[in-house]
Amino acid sequence: MRGRVNFNTKKVVLGGIKDYINEIRRCRRLILIACGTSYHSAVATRQLLEELSELPVMVELASDFLDRSTPVFRDDVCIFISQSGETADTILALRYCKQRGALIVGFTNTVGSSISRESHCGVHINAGPEIGVASTKAYTSQFLALVLFGLVLSEDSISKQSRREDIIDGLQKLPELIKEVLTCDQKIRDFAENLYQKSSLLVMGRGFNFATCLEGALKVKELTYMHSEGILAGELKHGPLAMVDDTMPIVMIIMDDPVKTKCMNAYSQVQARGGQPVLICNNDDEELIKLARRYIAVPRTVDCLQGILCVVPMQLLSFHIAVLRGYDVDCPRNLAKSVTVA
Secondary structure: OOOOEEOOOOEEOOHHHHHHHHHHHOOOEEEEEEOHHHHHHHHHHHHHHHHHHOOOEEEEEHHHHHHOOOOOOOOEEEEEEEOOOOOHHHHHHHHHHHHOOOEEEEEEOOOOOHHHHHOOEEEEOOOOOOOOOOOOHHHHHHHHHHHHHHHHHOOOOOOOHHHHHHHHHHHHHHHHHHHHHHOOHHHHHHHHHHHOOOOEEEEEEOHHHHHHHHHHHHHHHHHHOOEEEEEEHHHHHHOHHHHOOOOOOEEEEOOOOOOHHHHHHHHHHHHHOOOOOEEEEEOOOHHHHHHOOEEEEEOOOOHHHHHHHHHHHHHHHHHHHHHHHOOOOOOOOOOOOOOOOO
């Protein structure tokens, strides 16, 4: 964020797209296209981008986007997200959209990469080198870059001014709040000791934290080789509830936000079937902490940024389970840092 956000004037500048901002504001829709963790960062920020830009926002997996030969128009803006900038499916999707006349925006962590060179404009996420195969800081940086993108798009909106200022204030406090989350490491390790011999893990949530469930489950799969599934809490009764019993490990993310009541309903359903979920909740939510047998408390921030704090316990949980199982957390089997083959 350094150099991009002025916390005194509440102004956000993204130099790589400043010449195209007016064109982006006038577009028909935003299409976010990515794979894996980058896709989850798009899911995490879709709701905020819709709110701030008042544009339809589609989020697509690059491989599926190509398989469907999705219609793309000249007044679409297609945003391609990739840590390496060399993800094969994402590059193929970029060329497909470019041929159809769409404006191409790249979000990458690698200067001079294929995506950064072939885009009309773009944003460097400034995550720094990430050596481990499983993306962690790149996810956070992509998430933040997309939030900043939304703030830039809404800069001329008077009705969004108060919301923008709240988000910018939240961004300023974020580094200290992440440090606070990291103090839960020993508690998370204790939970890992109870989980590492299990064969499956369900991660449930909704609203801004659905993407956190998807990303947390992906990290568990990548590092621990344990089956894990991110589930939208609203879909619980449409099948996943059949898997819940007193032996199924479950993590539920319930923040004090507009979907809390609905999440609490899902929590009650899980408990009624004998489930004993570990809750990730706000550290000042005394009502929920009293209800929970096991919980990880994270600090409160603006609802759209809460996912940045909530994903950290899932990343640490994955790390500790992998270590307890004796696996190399930096080099998971069968995976590569950059997927350059479609």
